[in-house]
Amino acid sequence: MPDHLNPATEGSSGAGGEASEDRPKGTVMPAEMIEVSIDAPQFQVAAANPERVEHGIAVMFMIGLLGFMGFGASYWQNYSNFWLGITLGVGFFGLGVGMVAWGKYLMPRGPFSEARHSAAPTPEEQQAFLTDFTSRGKVAIERRGFLLKLLGAAGGVFTIVAAFPLLRSLGPLPQKLFYRTGWKKHSYLVTFEGRRVHEDDLVKGGVLTVFPPDDIGGALSQTILIRLEDASYGDVVTAPGRKTWGPKGYLAFSKVCTHAGCPVALWQKALDELLCPCHQSIFKVGPGHPADAVFGPAPRPLPQLPLYIDKQGYLRAQAPYNEPVGPGFWERGAD
Numbered sequence: 293m294p295d296h297l298n299p300a301t302e303g304s305s306g307a308g309g310e311a312s313e314d315r316p317k318g319t320v321m322p323a324e325m326i327e328v329s330i331d332a333p334q335f336q337v338a339a340a341n342p343e344r345v346e347h348g349i350a351v352m353f354m355i356g357l358l359g360f361m362g363f364g365a366s367y368w369q370n371y372s373n374f375w376l377g378i379t380l381g382v383g384f385f386g387l388g389v390g391m392v393a394w395g396k397y398l399m400p401r402g403p404f405s406e407a408r409h410s411a412a413p414t415p416e417e418q419q420a421f422l423t424d425f426t427s428r429g430k431v432a433i434e435r436r437g438f439l440l441k442l443l444g445a446a447g448g449v450f451t452i453v454a455a456f457p458l459l460r461s462l463g464p465l466p467q468k469l470f471y472r473t474g475w476k477k478h479s480y481l482v483t484f485e486g487r488r489v490h491e492d493d494l495v496k497g498g499v500l501t502v503f504p505p506d507d508i509g510g511a512l513s514q515t516i517l518i519r520l521e522d523a524s525y526g527d528v529v530t531a532p533g534r535k536t537w538g539p540k541g542y543l544a545f546s547k548v549c550t551h552a553g554c555p556v557a558l559w560q561k562a563l564d565e566l567l568c569p570c571h572q573s574i575f576k577v578g579p580g581h582p583a584d585a586v587f588g589p590a591p592r593p594l595p596q597l598p599l600y601i602d603k604q605g606y607l608r609a610q611a612p613y614n615e616p617v618g619p620g621f622w623e624r625g626a627d
């Protein structure tokens with residue numbers, strides 16, 4: 293056995309015994325090809341009874357495996373945080389204790405000392421290092437294939453369980469949901485109680501939250517109907533191309549704020565402005581003003597619902613909204 297692998301020489305000059313004394317001071321000892329024997333004392337494990345330790349480690353890995361499986365099942369079944377914490381804790385505890393015990397009791401003991409050599413290694417020295425490194429690791433790992441498999445199984449189960457949030461928590465893709473509301477061509481405007489809104493129902497300057505009959509209470513369909521105070525407005529044109537959208541002073545806008553989606557529920561009659569209570573965005577309404585955002589963080593006007601009044605005097609939608617309602621999103625405008 294080469295001296296430089298012998299624990300007994302640790303702390304010496306690094307040149308390994310008496311041979312170093314023959315060399316002039318300041319020279320370094322050339323690297324040697326190392327013959328490694330797995331019977332060398334420093335390759336022996338620290339445990340007095342390795343088999344018993346192996347069993348103990350296997351038990352800890354099994355506990356870790358069961359813990360991770362329990363965590364996966366608890367997560368899938370939507371159990372409380374208590375169970376998620378307990379099972380994940382048990383999983384990591386078993387895995388951690390097993391790995392630490394493996395390193396402490398079953399890996400070669402060392403210490404390993406080598407001769408100090410030139411900082412720039414020769415090809416022979418590199419080869420010697422590789423031989424040493426691979427043979428040590430190989431011996432330590434190959435001897436315990438069963439533990440390795442258990443470690444791989446525990447790690448594999450944890451990896452799968454860690455992917456659960458992607459499969460379960462994100463839910464289905466929204467697809468075209470953000471582009472659609474419950475409004476259709478000729479939808480009646482109805483109240484939360486389902487009553488159709490007649491042109492005589494609202495006082496001038498009044499507002500009312502309305503829905504399409506098929507989606508009463510719908511978060512995306514909620515619409516604010518406004519009857520402007522000034523009767524002289526007649527048909528109100530808020531923007532070019534919207535000549536017929538506001539009959540007899542009635543205007544309807546999506547109630548979903550274009551900033552963060554709060555309901556725009558406050559109407560300032562004296563100023564013809566809608567106010568979002570969440571972050572104080574203000575939307576100006578009236579002739580030439582299609583609920584454009586004049587103050588606050590809202591980036592866009594509220595979408596306008598085109599209206600008409602039928603022969604019986606009921607307010608109805610000419611068509612659905614012509615753009616997505618609410619805040620912006622990734623795919624908006626992609627089509």
Ligand code: FES
Nearest residue numbers: 549551552568571
């Ligand atoms: S959600 Fe309306 S201003 Fe922020």
